[in-house]
Amino acid sequence: MIEHAAPTSSFRRKPESILTLAVKDPGLRRDGGKWLRAVVMALLFACTVAHAVDPLPFKDRAEELRFQALAKQLRCLVCQNESLADSNAPLAADLRRDVFEQMQAGKSDDEIKTWLTARYSDFVLYDPPLHAATSLLWFGPALLVLAGALAIVVIVRRRAKAAPAARASTPTDAGDDW
Amino acid sequence: MNARLLPLAGFILVFALLGFGIYWSQRHDPREVPSPLIGKPAPQFSLPLLDDPSKKLGSAELAGQPYLLNVFASWCFACRDEHPILMQQGKRLGVKLVGFNYKDPPDDAKRWLAQFGDPYDVIVADVPGDVAIDFGVTGAPETFLVDAKGIVRYKYISPITPEIIATELLPRISLLKKEAGQ
Numbered sequence: 001m002i003e004h005a006a007p008t009s010s011f012r013r014k015p016e017s018i019l020t021l022a023v024k025d026p027g028l029r030r031d032g033g034k035w036l037r038a039v040v041m042a043l044l045f046a047c048t049v050a051h052a053v054d055p056l057p058f059k060d061r062a063e064e065l066r067f068q069a070l071a072k073q074l075r076c077l078v079c080q081n082e083s084l085a086d087s088n089a090p091l092a093a094d095l096r097r098d099v100f101e102q103m104q105a106g107k108s109d110d111e112i113k114t115w116l117t118a119r120y121s122d123f124v125l126y127d128p129p130l131h132a133a134t135s136l137l138w139f140g141p142a143l144l145v146l147a148g149a150l151a152i153v154v155i156v157r158r159r160a161k162a163a164p165a166a167r168a169s170t171p172t173d174a175g176d177d178w
Numbered sequence: 179m180n181a182r183l184l185p186l187a188g189f190i191l192v193f194a195l196l197g198f199g200i201y202w203s204q205r206h207d208p209r210e211v212p213s214p215l216i217g218k219p220a221p222q223f224s225l226p227l228l229d230d231p232s233k234k235l236g237s238a239e240l241a242g243q244p245y246l247l248n249v250f251a252s253w254c255f256a257c258r259d260e261h262p263i264l265m266q267q268g269k270r271l272g273v274k275l276v277g278f279n280y281k282d283p284p285d286d287a288k289r290w291l292a293q294f295g296d297p298y299d300v301i302v303a304d305v306p307g308d309v310a311i312d313f314g315v316t317g318a319p320e321t322f323l324v325d326a327k328g329i330v331r332y333k334y335i336s337p338i339t340p341e342i343i344a345t346e347l348l349p350r351i352s353l354l355k356k357e358a359g360q
Contacts, residue, residue: 077211077316077317078316078317080209090281090307091307091311091316091317094306094307094308094311095311098308098311117214118214119214119215119311119312119313119314120211120214120314120316121211121212121213121214121314123211123212124211158181
């Protein structure tokens with residue numbers, strides 16, 4: 001059975017309380033950077049801790065953080081817009097348990113990802129690896145930017161060539177610049 | 179003159195791209211997880227039978243003849259759509275139909291089969307769902323066609339329809355029979 005429990009942590013202070021303090025504090029203007037840093041840190045910790053869904057027996061906090069980081073890079077196969085870290089689907093819980101067990105067995109992140117892609121294909125990875133089928137995905141945007149730059153260069157050059165000739169023949173503005 | 183046509187050409191290009199996008203997405207399900215197992219050996223497994231958990235059945239026992247592995251569960255609504263099709267056509271497929279009861283309390287599965295009928299030659303039960311993960315199962319129903327050598331030849335996600343049986347399954351099954359005859 002899967003128990004859903006939000007883990008408790010001393011880091012989970014309400015960010016609002018810090019914000020209110022920051023507003024009330026007369027030294028805010030003098031020392032704003034320090035407060036901003038405190039608020040950002042508090043928000044960061046609130047994010048990392050709040051995502052664990054099932055209580056897994058991590059041996060230390062470093063392992064828990066590694067697990068959370070890995071689970072966030074993996075896609076839940078049931079609710080496909082959720083990561084493995086966020087999903088409540090039973091399959092996601094099973095996969096989290098498997099990922100956890102493999103971490104305990106000393107497997108590296110890459111080995112765990114290979115294990116998953118052997119079963120669920122690259123679909124399970126949010127960060128698609130570079131190979132022939134994904135090359136358009138990786139280089140498509142760069143190609144579009146390049147095509148745009150090329151178009152601009154061609155247009156500017158053509159106008160530069162046409163401009164002196166136009167000035168010589170028709171000194172008045174025709175009014176149809178666009 | 180040519181320069182004036184350039185925006186129109188650009189518009190047509192973008193329009194064609196969008197049109198292709200619509201055409202493509204109507205024929206392909208972007209949510210469908212492609213199986214990396216196609217053309218590769220099916221995972222080794224050994225699971226208890228639903229009827230008699232003391233007996234086990236697995237890839238070793240199934241080797242030697244092609245079989246169709248159908249993932250189902252009593253909690254799966256889409257399986258109810260698929261079930262009558264399997265009841266009607268399951269025996270006519272010409273391969274062993276293996277039921278794969280996925281993450282289902284055995285009593286629920288038995289009640290479900292008593293209610294809707296049992297089209298399977300044999301049913302294995304994967305209550306923890308570990309073997310399903312080895313098969314890359316994302317839910318139920320899913321169907322795998324495995325050949326006599328234990329190679330996964332085809333996978334279909336979502337309920338089997340008479341069209342899928344006619345256009346996808348039967349041609350592949352007759353191909354497997356031809357291979358076996360050689």
